[in-house]
Amino acid sequence: MNQLFLPLLLMLVVAIPLIMGTRKQKRAAQEQQKLLGSLTEGDRVMTTSGLYGTVADASGDTTIDIEIAPGLVTTWLRQAVREKVAPQVDDLEAEETEDEAVTTAEPVVDKAEDEASGPQVAPPLEHKPSK
Numbered sequence: 001m002n003q004l005f006l007p008l009l010l011m012l013v014v015a016i017p018l019i020m021g022t023r024k025q026k027r028a029a030q031e032q033q034k035l036l037g038s039l040t041e042g043d044r045v046m047t048t049s050g051l052y053g054t055v056a057d058a059s060g061d062t063t064i065d066i067e068i069a070p071g072l073v074t075t076w077l078r079q080a081v082r083e084k085v086a087p088q089v090d091d092l093e094a095e096e097t098e099d100e101a102v103t104t105a106e107p108v109v110d111k112a113e114d115e116a117s118g119p120q121v122a123p124p125l126e127h128k129p130s131k
Contacts, residue, residue: 036078048082
């Protein structure tokens with residue numbers, strides 16, 4: 001009995017993490033398939049390459065059209081969509097936020113003073129020859 005206990009324990013120690021990892025991967029794959037199937041026009045998404053855009057057409061089985069800039073629509077594989085992201089803030093809300101930021105920002109420096117000082121340039125490095 002003692003001779004079988006050690007190999008059996010070793011197999012359990014190796015097998016349990018493998019099984020748990022496999023289950024986690026299956027769950028993640030199911031969630032990704034669910035996401036890809038639920039994409040509709042107007043959803044804000046991020047691709048696997050980090051590009052943000054808005055779904056323009058999701059009628060294709062394997063491809064999806066994403067608008068990455070106003071009037072610029074590109075075609076992607078559905079699998080390239082990594083996640084849905086929160087929609088962009090409306091322009092009006094963004095302007096209100098900017099107005100608030102301006103009132104709390106530091107005082108504006110006079111342009112004449114700023115231009116008179118000119119750009120600040122670091123002195124060149126001195127390279128001493130090695131002996």
